[in-house]
Structures are given as structure tokens and as C-alpha cells.
Amino acid sequence: MAFLSRRRRGARLAPELGDQELGRLLKSLLATTRTGTIATTDLCVAQLSRLLAQKPDDWDRRTHRMGVLAGFLAGSHLARSWAAREPRDADALVLHAWTEVAHARTQGGLPDADGVVRSCLRAAELAPRDPTPWVVLLAVARVERWARPRVFGVWNEVIARDRWNREAYLSMLGHLSPEEAGSRVQVLEFVDTLRARMPANAPCAATELTAQVRQYHAVLDRGGFEALVARNHWSQAMGAQALDRVAHNWARPGFLNHAAAPADLNLLAYALLAADRRMEARAVFEALDGTVAAWPWQAGGDPVQEFELARRKATAGR
Template sequence: MAGRGFRPVYHPAGHDHALRHALQDLRTGRWAAMARLLDETSDWSAWTRRTQVLATVAAGTDVVRIWRAEQPESPAAAVMHSRVAVERAVRAHRSGHARAGQLCQEARAACHEAGDRSPADPVPWVGLLALAALDGPRHPAEHRAAPPAPMLPPGPWGLLAESEKRHPHNREAHHRMLQFVYARRSGPLSEAVNYSHWAASTAPVGSALHALPLYVRVERYRRERGHERALDLHWVAEDAVREVRRALDTWFFFCAVDEASLLDLNHLAHALFGALRFADAARVFEALGPYYTTLPWAYRTARPDDRALAEEVFLRARARCLGD
């Protein structure tokens, strides 16, 4: 895929061609391919990832409601209902919609219903973690539980523990927890740094949680609103290089790259490029194939909302590493 004329592709399904087909079916208002895909999904990692991606499309439609009406006893339909409800609540919160509070309550109820229907499923608990990050300073007692280790903040640790019981080291659960830590207070990211290092240190070899500290490093840069040169200096610092090497050596070299998150792969390629480890970055770019995500590349531009600029930065970095 190297060479001039290469254009990257953004697609939420990435290498998951079965998910791509289900998304196409979903966009036409049909739910059968989605139901079939979820029925064939046999591990919690794929289940969590696929339900999340499906919900981002389904949230703008009535397809899941129609599915539930036609198959009211389907546990998968109940889980997708909770996914859609959470996605809508998150979007309403971000936009400051007047019904954001009501949608959050409805989503919480949908998660509890899905959890009752599918007791072994981690996704309803992941949804509750996502909703916890929307509570702001009024966190209920459930969201102010004592942490499991020193240097960690109070938070919805009970919700995380329920997810961990069902699927240890669930990638999305820990990213949702990280979002809670971000939202807990503004200012320095020391709590987020501590959390990401704790999550990575407890994860087994091959876990995507080893890439979590890279997200916090990008978030720190985003908040400081630095420029490209400052970002390059940021990634060659000794602690940054150590985090990049750990993600490469304990996650990337052991994971099934076709099943890996495109965001994780892009964060790793971005970090390796910034750390001047071009040969290692080339391996990640090759694993990405034709796919890319706008983040974190957009933060290397003057206008992070401009997708075209993010694509240009991605292409320059890719060409430098692959020798195009």
C-alpha cells in the first residue's frame, strides 16, 4: 500500500468485513445482518467493539427499536438498545441539549435492563461507565467509590469491577473510565496519568491497555494547545519513549492486528513517528493497511476540525516512515 497516489480510508469497521456488511445493511434501515453478526460473535472483545460501532450508526435511526418490536425476547436487541441509548445520551450531553438529563436516565435504565437480560455481558456495565462521565461535579456515591490502589482518584470503581468480572481488561471499559477521570476535574492530568499507568501495569501481554498512556499524552498536548514542533519534542522525552516502547513490545507485537482498534494503531503510529522510531512506525502503518483515523493526527494541525489537514499529516508521516 506504499507509494504515490495512496489515499487512506476512514471506515469505522476497519478490517472487520463482516461488521462492514452489517453497517451497510443498517444504513438501509434493516437489522437482520446486525442480528446475524452479533449471533455469530463469540468473544467479548469483538462483541464490545462491534456493538459500539453499530450503535454509532444505529443511534440516528429507528432500526434497533424495530428489531426489538419484532424480537422482544432477543438479549442482543436489548444490549443494542442500551448501546443506542448511551450513544444518544453522550451526544446530547456534548451538544448541551435540553433533554440530556432525561436521555441519561433513560440510558441508565436501558443498561440495567440489558444487564438483567444478559448477566454475563460486560457491555451494559461499560455503558454505565460511559454515563458516569456525564455527571460532572454531582457524582452520586456510586461514582465516588474508593480506588483500588494509591494515587488513583475516587470514581465508579464498582462499575469497572462488574465489567472486569465479565471480561477482564476490557478495552472500552478502561477508556470510559479514563473519560470519567478527565471529566472529574480540569487542570493537570496527573490523575489520568496515574490511572493509565495503573491500567497498563495490570494488563497482560497483548492487551490494548498498554496503549492507554499514549492517549493521555495526546490529551495533555491537546489541552496545552502546543504547535507541531512542541509535539515532536514532547514525544522524544525519555518517559514518552518508554511508554511508546512498552506499547509496542507488550501490545502490538502480540496482538491480532486485524482485530485491533484503528484508534489504538493510529495512536501508536503517531507516537512512534514523534519519537523518531520510523522503522517501528512503518510496521504499524503496514498493519493499518488502507485505514486511518483523523485522531490523533488532527492535533498536529492548526485546525483540528479539518479532516483534510489531518489526512495530509497522516500521509506525510506515513511516507516518511515507509520511505515513499
């Protein structure tokens, strides 16, 4: 069926991506957390606890849900209240720690880094098989600029529990970038090593394309003539090959089935449009059906507007 032969859903920013239960919880929290009453806190904590108790061994979905909730609750009292009430609940400790890190990213620092570390280590003791306390510690390591041996110690703890943890690979990609503690060469070495070992549909499959989009943005940010010819990035070997490796598979039904797959499809649609590969982008937009992930669209402005503009470009002439 042609893309425009059926009714197209309007673009909508969806931090929950394809997780309907998480989406319902976010709507409920949005409706109730602002009252500040004890009863409201009790209700929200019960809802959080119930959702996070589902599928306890699905580390991919658990990490996704924790990360989305942490971003949603950053700056809120709710996660802190839950952790204070139930200091032996690993979910409460991890969520509180992750909200503190998410808030720190917007504030430029982590006021109580030692307290966040203690929460993560306590959660790791209470739930030794769970990778999420170590995922949060990896995020702390980036904010606090820990020394490389300490960072890799935490990294090893994550992948020992969840070999292809998407959040961990993206976090390490950031840590190894020249903007943080590494270099372009270290990023390429990390990506090459991963690509040689990783299943094509692993949750961390977008690590290489993420690195390429970040490099493309770095060229755009330089401005001037380089920004004008930034599209050439996608015709050069590394950019073109990164797209070629995934363009024909990711949009196939069922190929990507991890929790954040729609975010990876957003990334692919963005890169294909940047490379002017519109025909390939059409199938990706059809698969997304209007589900927008904020990044990388927000680099150009409002993510929903940028998504809609790109979708119109991809489908022009049909």
C-alpha cells in the first residue's frame, strides 16, 4: 500500500516510544503529580512500582522504562520520596539516582554525587543481576568525569549483566567522544569493535549510526563553508557505509524489536533525509507512523515540526 493511500497519523512526540503501558503511566503521572498531596504521592509510587515490577528479567525494557521515567521526573520530589520511604527497594533507589543524573544534565552539575553513587551501589546489592544500577553509575561517571579505569570498571559490570544494553553503549559512545574524555579515533575503534561482534538487530544496533549523526552535527556546528557542504558526510565512505548497513533492514516489520526501536528508526529517517536518500526514507517514515523521538530532530528546531517537514520531503511526488 502506498504511504499516502491511507490516513497518515499526525506527528507526536512520544518519549515512551512503542511502550503503551509506559505511555499510560506518563499520562497518569502528568495528571496527578502537581498536586503535592500525600495521597497523590502514594498513588504515583504505587503506579511506578507496579510498572517496574513487570517483566523483571527483560533488561532492555526495564532500562528503557527507567530512563524515560527518570527524564520525566527530573526535578520532581516523587522519586526522592519513594526512595526515602522504601530504602530497600532497588527500583526506588535506581529511579531516584537516575532522576538526579537527569536533572544534573540540565543544571550543569550533580550536587550530591556521593549520595547518588551510594544509591546505585545499594541497589546493586539488593538486585545483583540487574544492570540498571550500573547503567546509572556510567551516567554519573560521565557527569563527574571519572578516570578511565573507573569508567571501564562500571562498563564491565553493565555488559556482564546485559551484553547489548543500548543505554550503556550510547553512554560509552559519549564518554569516548572528543567533547568528553576521548577522541574521534577512540569513537571509531569502539564502533568497529562493536560492529564485529554485535547481532544486526541488537538493542545497541544504532551505536554506529549515532556516532555518524553526531559527527555530521559537529560539521554543521562549525558553520561557514563546512556547514554548507555537510551533506557530503553521507557520501563519504564511513557515513555511506553506516547507512547502507542498516537502511534495508531496520524498517522491515519485526527486525528491530527492542524497546527503543522507534528512536532508532527516527535516527535512520533523519540520516537518510540528510543524505537525500528519500525513497529509502519513505519506508522508515511509514514504519514510524508519526512517532517522534526528540533526538536528532531537535538539532534543527522543534522536533515535531522538523519530523513533519522531513516526512513531507520524503513523500513529495508520490
